[in-house]
Amino acid sequence: MLAVWVFVGIVVVLIIIFAAIFNGLVRLRNQVKNAWAQIDVQLKRRHDLIPNLIETVKGYMKHERETLEAVTKARNLAMKAVSAGAGERGKVEGELSSALARLLAVVERYPNLKANENFLALQEELTSTENKISFSRQYYNDSVLNYNNQTQMFPSNIVAAMTGFRGGEFFEIKVAEEREVPKVSFG
């Protein structure tokens, strides 16, 4: 009789532990989902800001057509990749980031533009949106790391395998310049 009760007790304890681990995994997965949604919001916000920026800047930057076109092109590509996976999207958004960085670097040559209040407000928004993108990416990756740790570490890996938690994909924005070897020409 006692053996039966002990057995029942062990089963009950195991079920409670299982439920706790399962709930923990669900919480982490939802955290990852929320974090992803947050990145999405910020990326969209950046897409929305760009036409406005181009419009404001165009009049001042007559000689920077290529830079402006690169930004518009990168934006269009990024908008097409909205429903793609984290890896693909990271690449396209990275290109947009570097195109924008080039544009904002060129701005230094146009003192008139830097005195334009409309542009200053846009610049603040863009700078902050870039920050928000990197902070939301940071939080997303932290969440993915926690989630992956939990799906791989004992004993929660057993629960994860039984119930189909597979961990998430990290989001890395690849900035083009970072990968390219600088070209030096003596011409």
Added chain:
Amino acid sequence: MLVVLMGALLLALGYFLGLIFFDSAVGGVVIALIIWGVMNLVAFFQGDSILLGISGARKIKPSDNPRLYNIVEEMKIASGLEKMPDIYIIDDPALNAFATGRSPNRASVAITSGLLQKLNRDELQGVIGHEIAHIKNRDVLLMVMVSVLLGSIVILAWYASRFMFFAGAGRRSSVRGGGQLGIIIILVGVVLMILAPIAAQLIYYAVSRKREYLADASSALYTRYPEGLASALEKLATSGTGVRGANKATAPMYIVNPFRKKGISLQSLTSTHPPVAERVRILRAMGGASLTDYEQAYRQAKGGVGVIPATALALDGAKPMALRAPSAEAKPVEDFPQRIERARETSGLVWRLNNYETIPCDCGTTLRIPPNFPLPTIKCPHCGKINYIVYRSQSLAPNG
């Protein structure tokens, strides 16, 4: 842990005072709990409005200060906070900031206008990260609970001492049976009455300091840039003016102690905040941005056990967290042109005090006319335009 200790102190005080005055320990404990409960309710429902009301804070919209709003939102995202906190600006040249609100979903961040002007973007981010960390770690609720606990102990001890004093020695009921036990109970009661408030105060300070370190560590984690907070703290430390409207109860909520005065180093045991120099040293010693990195830097600086709860460190894992580079806007807001502007303003004031007249010429030159200038017109030395001198006294006259 410390909080539990403090709760035990309150219960022990209630227990012995109950034995002394009502002959029943339960009665004392119940009274202690009722006092604590009522104060908690008041603090819970009134806390943030009281704090913000006292400080004279004014709530801002995103359009009022886009930069500040953006920085708060950045930190909200970095910390994974679900709801955007309200933002308040306190019109005060003193440098300080605080967070309040009983839950992460109903929180506020307040910052003095002086601080807003003095800090660059990275520094501001560090400060806001610290405040958001207080919200995220639920420090506000914790500190309110601890300070209410402290208040209850102080009130209980104070009233008991009055009661004992006026009631006199002869009327205490518990001594009726006489014997050593009664005397011991009275002795313990008296000792607790005297020591409990002091002990509670010290525990309160210890809890507060610990949460400050944790908030610093979290801020470094969110911003990935401990240097921002470190240099902001340095600026805060050198300003040396207290915040109007701060009081003892609200002190732990500020980023640095609002009562500090220049030249007076605060005693480490009786302070709500750790010494700024030490916080800066720990932040600058961090090799990465994770909580583990902070813990290591802390142990190096102070030795012994660290400050970060083991549960937080376990989640942290051994992930490499690189520090980021300073932002492009690393130079302070108060840069060169602004300083020239301010210098001009001051010198203009001095001229006017000496009764000089000021006439702006169309070419941008400012002409200053001495008080006893004989001619009605003056030629601009730059562009040669003839300017008429309008004296202030005349221009202010109704017909002039």
